[in-house]
Amino acid sequence: MTEPGNRRPGGRSARVRRAVLDATLDLLHTHGMDGLTVADVSARAEVHETTIYRRWGTRENLMIDALLEDAEESLPIPDTGSLRDDLIGYLTSLAVYLGTPRGNDFDRALAAAGDDPAASAARNHYWNTRYARSGHIITRAIDRGELPDTTDPRQTVEMLVAPLHFKVVLTREPLDPNLPARLVDTLLHGIAATQPAPMTTTRTTGISESMRP
Amino acid sequence: MTEPGNRRPGGRSARVRRAVLDATLDLLHTHGMDGLTVADVSARAEVHETTIYRRWGTRENLMIDALLEDAEESLPIPDTGSLRDDLIGYLTSLAVYLGTPRGNDFDRALAAAGDDPAASAARNHYWNTRYARSGHIITRAIDRGELPDTTDPRQTVEMLVAPLHFKVVLTREPLDPNLPARLVDTLLHGIAATQPAPMTTTRTTGISESMRP
Numbered sequence: 001m002t003e004p005g006n007r008r009p010g011g012r013s014a015r016v017r018r019a020v021l022d023a024t025l026d027l028l029h030t031h032g033m034d035g036l037t038v039a040d041v042s043a044r045a046e047v048h049e050t051t052i053y054r055r056w057g058t059r060e061n062l063m064i065d066a067l068l069e070d071a072e073e074s075l076p077i078p079d080t081g082s083l084r085d086d087l088i089g090y091l092t093s094l095a096v097y098l099g100t101p102r103g104n105d106f107d108r109a110l111a112a113a114g115d116d117p118a119a120s121a122a123r124n125h126y127w128n129t130r131y132a133r134s135g136h137i138i139t140r141a142i143d144r145g146e147l148p149d150t151t152d153p154r155q156t157v158e159m160l161v162a163p164l165h166f167k168v169v170l171t172r173e174p175l176d177p178n179l180p181a182r183l184v185d186t187l188l189h190g191i192a193a194t195q196p197a198p199m200t201t202t203r204t205t206g207i208s209e210s211m212r213p
Numbered sequence: 214m215t216e217p218g219n220r221r222p223g224g225r226s227a228r229v230r231r232a233v234l235d236a237t238l239d240l241l242h243t244h245g246m247d248g249l250t251v252a253d254v255s256a257r258a259e260v261h262e263t264t265i266y267r268r269w270g271t272r273e274n275l276m277i278d279a280l281l282e283d284a285e286e287s288l289p290i291p292d293t294g295s296l297r298d299d300l301i302g303y304l305t306s307l308a309v310y311l312g313t314p315r316g317n318d319f320d321r322a323l324a325a326a327g328d329d330p331a332a333s334a335a336r337n338h339y340w341n342t343r344y345a346r347s348g349h350i351i352t353r354a355i356d357r358g359e360l361p362d363t364t365d366p367r368q369t370v371e372m373l374v375a376p377l378h379f380k381v382v383l384t385r386e387p388l389d390p391n392l393p394a395r396l397v398d399t400l401l402h403g404i405a406a407t408q409p410a411p412m413t414t415t416r417t418t419g420i421s422e423s424m425r426p
Contacts, residue, residue, distance in 0.1 A: 083405070111324045111382045119387070127384045150402055158376050159399065163368075165383055166375035169324045170338045172333070186372065190403030191364055192296070 019045040019051055020191055024066035029102055032061060033072065033109045037084060060122035067106055068129055077133055083141035091160055098168045099175055110213035111169045133156060160186055235263055237279035242315055246310040246322045247274060280319055281342055287316065290346055295352035296354035297397055303347060304373055304393035311381045312388055324382045344370060372400055 023045035027036050038059050042049040056062040074097040079087035097103035110126070113119050135153035142149050147156075160183050167173040236258035240249050251272050255262040269275040287310040291302035310316035323339070326332050348366035355362050373396050380386040 010294050039303075096354065097258055106325070107383070115385065123385060134318065135257070147404060155376075155399070156404055157397065158379065159372060159396065162375035162379035165379050168379055170320070172328065172336060182368065186368070187400070188403050188405040190399075190401050191360060191369055192401040 014049065016045075016047055017055075020047050020055075020062070021066045021069050024062055025102075026069055028063060028066065028109060029105055031049055032105075033113050036063060038062065058118050059123070060118040061125075064126045067110070068126055070102075070106065071097070071130060071148070072133070075130075075134075078139065079136075079143075083137070083144075083146045084188060086137045087160060087184045088180045090137060091164065092177075094161060094164055095175040095177070095180060104168055106137065107165060107168050134161075143212055156183040156187070189208065227424040229260055229264065230268075233260050233268075234276070234279045234282050237275055237282055241276060241279065242318055245318075246326050249276060251275065251291065271331050271335070273331040274338075277339045281324070281339055283315075283319065284310070284343060285346070288343075288347075290349055292349075292353065294357075296350070296357075296359045297401060299350045299354070299399045300373060302394045303350060304377065304396065305390075307374060307377055308388040308390070308393060310375055317381055320378060320381050347374075359385075368406075373397065402416070 023041045024036070027040055027044060031040075036059065038049055038052055041047075041062065042052055045052075056065060075090065075093045078086045080086055080089065099105055112125070114122060131154050134157045138147065138151060138153035138156050141147045142151055148156060163183060164175060164179070167175060184202065233254060238255045239248070240253055240257060244253075249272065251262055251265055254260075254275065255265055258265075262343050265275065269278060288306050291299045292320065293299055293302065308382035311320055323336070326336060348368045351360065351364060351369050354360045355364055373393075376396060377388060377392070380388060
């Protein structure tokens with residue numbers, strides 16, 4: 001704000017930001033979160049350390065800003081007019097991203113990050129920002145009447161993205177290309193969707209229960 | 214098998230196993246997966262290293278056997294006769310387990326474990342065993358007619374447990390006591406389950422579409 005001339009897109013300020021974030025991502029990929037220092041970023045990006053600290057405040061904010069930028073570029077939010085298509089498109093991008101060495105490493109780096117106040121604040125900012133972006137898919141579907149207005153955007157997105165992250169970080173299973181559609185269809189329609197007409201005697205129980213005072 | 218007299222429950226063999234697994238869990242909790250050595254386990258359990266290697270083969274197998282034993286004790290598989298109650302009961306136990314310092318640490322240790330062949334084989338055994346146990350909830354519900362027989366037990370369990378692990382390992386959010394019931398009801402009935410009779414003007418669209426040839 002003190003140098004308005006530098007804030008136009010493509011100006012010196014944007015070039016500095018880009019150089020610093022690119023250097024941060026490269027160093028994160030090679031050294032992990034614990035190994036990243038602002039001094040290394042400064043040397044690699046050819047930007048003074050003081051400039052970096054003035055702009056990002058903490059090492060953690062810098063890392064999270066770089067990871068958010070990377071995720072934002074890799075994970076566009078579709079707007080096809082169909083909830084199912086938007087969700088499958090988004091999850092497919094996420095599966096592709098998490099399947100790359102870089103996306104895979106970054107997810108596991110986030111899983112290994114510390115719990116000190118600076119790391120926690122940066123992490124909360126990271127996930128809140130990602131949920132705010134992907135949640136648009138859900139709020140637009142509510143606006144179109146595709147979902148009840150009681151639908152919780154964050155929980156809905158979480159039930160779809162969590163299995164992908166779980167496989168990448170914990171079970172280390174490959175991400176099947178059909179997984180996004182399977183997850184979306186299961187969540188949209190439920191696993192007990194045929195239940196109104198069950199084939200067992202539980203129908204009787206249902207009727208008697210509905211007749212209780 | 215060479216010492217049948219020692220294989221009765223409560224015999225020397227069972228006591229050795231118990232002592233080694235308890236020592237392994239304690240050391241895992243304090244030192245993490247990378248820091249655990251069979252020599253330390255041997256000293257703490259007062260069991261010869263050769264006995265441990267003869268019985269478990271590798272350091273990784275020992276850790277995973279200890280983690281499985283811990284999870285099995287903490288995560289009983291309910292059998293109430295109701296799919297919903299079984300799933301909520303199981304997820305509630307999991308949320309409690311992951312909310313303890315030990316369960317939380319073990320989950321994050323699994324997330325940080327390596328990808329060498331011994332670690333990968335042990336990890337696959339760990340998750341396959343856990344899915345085999347929890348999958349009984351789904352197969353019993355299929356047998357009772359509560360679920361279609363095309364239901365995939367592993368994917369179903371995964372969609373419910375993944376959000377808990379995701380919060381513990383990645384977003385580091387506390388686990389709300391109501392979360393298990395919310396996840397189960399959402400998965401059973403789907404988020405678009407009320408769609409046949411939407412409350413918005415899309416109703417018109419629904420009717421006209423149903424009249425198409």
